[in-house]
Amino acid sequence: MSDTPRLHRAGPALLERARELRPLIEREAAAAEERGRLTEPVVDALHDAGLFTVWIPAPLGGAESAPTELLAVFEELSYADPSTGWVVMATTLENGTAGAYLGDDAVERIFAGPRAPLIAGQGTRPGTAVPENGGFRLSGQWSFASGMPHAQYAHSLGAVEGSDEVHICVTPIEDVKPLGNWDVLGLRATGSIDYAIEGAFVPESYTHVFTLDEPLRGGALYRLGLVDQALICHSGWALGVGRRLLDELARHAAARSGRPGQIAASDAFHTGFARAEAAFRAASALVRQTWADAERILEDGGRPGVRQETMLRLALNHITSTLTDTARFCYAAGGTSALRDGLTQRLFRDAHAGAAHITSGPQVLAACGRELAGLAPGESWVVFGLEPA
Template sequence: MTGTPRLHRAGPALLQRARGLRPLIEHEAGQAEAQGRLTAPVVDALHETGVCGMWVPAPLGGAELSPRELLAVIEQLSYADASTGWVAMITTLENGAAGAYLGDEAVEHMYKGPRMPLLAGQGTRPGTAARVAGGYRLTGRWSFGSGMLHAQYTHSLAIVEDTGEPRMFVTPVEDITMLGNWDVLGLRATGSIDYAIDGVFVPEPYTHPFALDEPRRGGAIYRLGLLDQALLCHSGWALGVGRRLLDELIGHVGARAGRPGQLAGSDAFHTGFARAEATFRAAAALVHQTWDDTERVLESGGRLDVRQETLVRLALNHITSTVAEVARFVYASGGTSALREGPIQRLFRDVHAGTAHITSGPAALAECGRELAGLAPGEAWAVLGLEA
């Protein structure tokens, strides 16, 4: 690619279609949770509306949404159902990255069908890759392959043995062993099982450096690199589930207003709800402000500096911890309705599963504080830590 990639915007049509999927997604959520994966009608609808191509480069027929457009679509899907939003954000992030960064041979094969390919996998705990003629031999075991039961390809991090280079490797799901152990507190419908690969040959065009931030195809969003795009994913998810939690509590309390002893007449509840609403809105505002600034940087042809990299990490960490606080308040306020199977109980479990993700962990927050306090001069972000 020559010149500086431009930031692509697709407009509001995909957001409107995503919003229109809410009745179907909500109807299917219970069955999806019971079977441990999204139902076929929901997956079909995600394809038919173009959601599965929301991150794919425009030259490959995708929507290639801008960061703010992606935030809005992921928020809508996650509001409808946390597991659906999670599967959509992860599989589309990875098919977008594959389309932007893989070699021509891989892309010509993967993106030639009537549907966008879905990718799933793990990019934190690496396997190993031995260099051989024409590619690599990939071996490893990866935990929490988000959306694996919905994917046609895996997208796995491994370290190249002779160089120590971290690379991403794309393999057909037929080449992996699915370990089938998705027995978890929340996000049960995501099908995010552990998987293993034993000495599978991966051709060179089906790999790319983990830290690659210059796309072969598509525009400026891919200059963020894989990690920053993942931060965007999880931020949109937290926005959706946090708003849904508060709205569910509004409906719960309103349906019981006027009855003796109900929360609707409690000053303590009124105060607590006001604080929860304000805290969530403030955290959401930081997310939006941070990604608004990011778009301006990308539009100008620039890259994020260290402080901007800090802020996208801080915004995600803050919205995630805030939503966890909101979930605890909503659950405590929901009484026996929250205890029983239903939206509040499921959201409570899903939120606490989501907070366990490494991108929102305490180590990243501590590094943000170190940089913001001026204690990391000359250091730059390397994944979730600062290095000189």
């Protein structure tokens, strides 16, 4: 059981460092998009700023940020570049939960270096983990391993043969076979490749039950469990991308003010922009409110209940759908400037790519509605659905 049961707060330093990196991230974004991975100057700068430690438990030397602090960091990085924000949120979730939940032998090795380890992989569709002499023999194929080109370890879901258990298995990158098929419309610089593992041995210390919500290291953040922590990632990402879309459109309109026939003089544009701002700000407020409420529960030593988990999922689903509405409005209002290759086009593509993630899927929204309507008595959240307790 954790020896720091209360919620840890890292303070504002990492957010300030993320903000300072914005000019570099923006300069490198086009090159990263072309290469299908973040550039080395950006990865090095993120390491040097300590941003890959944002989720690592404090007993391991990490920042162990609180949920609202994580939201702010991911919002800032995603505002600078959606792919950069996505890679940081994905890899830090995985190195943070590894630090909290893996066994001592694994943690001593993985976190021994001078830099935070980067762990990438996929935790929704399982491969097969066959029990074998103090560990598991892992095989399978997984999709969308965001940040894999920069990682030293892979985080993969494995269904344990002969049981109902599902484990996260952490393996050295040398056990991973990249499938080299990253050819997508948006979030191109995330390098979210598909990969395979063929019979790698994973010591038990390098695994944990997927639904584990009692950390071996660190505080109350890790009582959320892996899935609820993942909601922080995608909510913070949507906050940053949506805000950047609206800010870019405002700059575009202002630059054309005074020219005949431009959107700056259009009442229809003014009305549409007001509605887009209101909708996005309202969705953002719901995210911030629900996570502030969850923090208070964690600070009091509790865990979110069913209704609170519903609201966390609903807030993510709502801001994600609002983000795609915002992207469509900004793209259409941008006219031929948005049509050409450039920032607005990239933001439009990235917004729609990110919105396709399973955490914001329609089945989650339907389950939220069922619970909120009082139609799921005695049920609780299991990953992305409600099941009888």
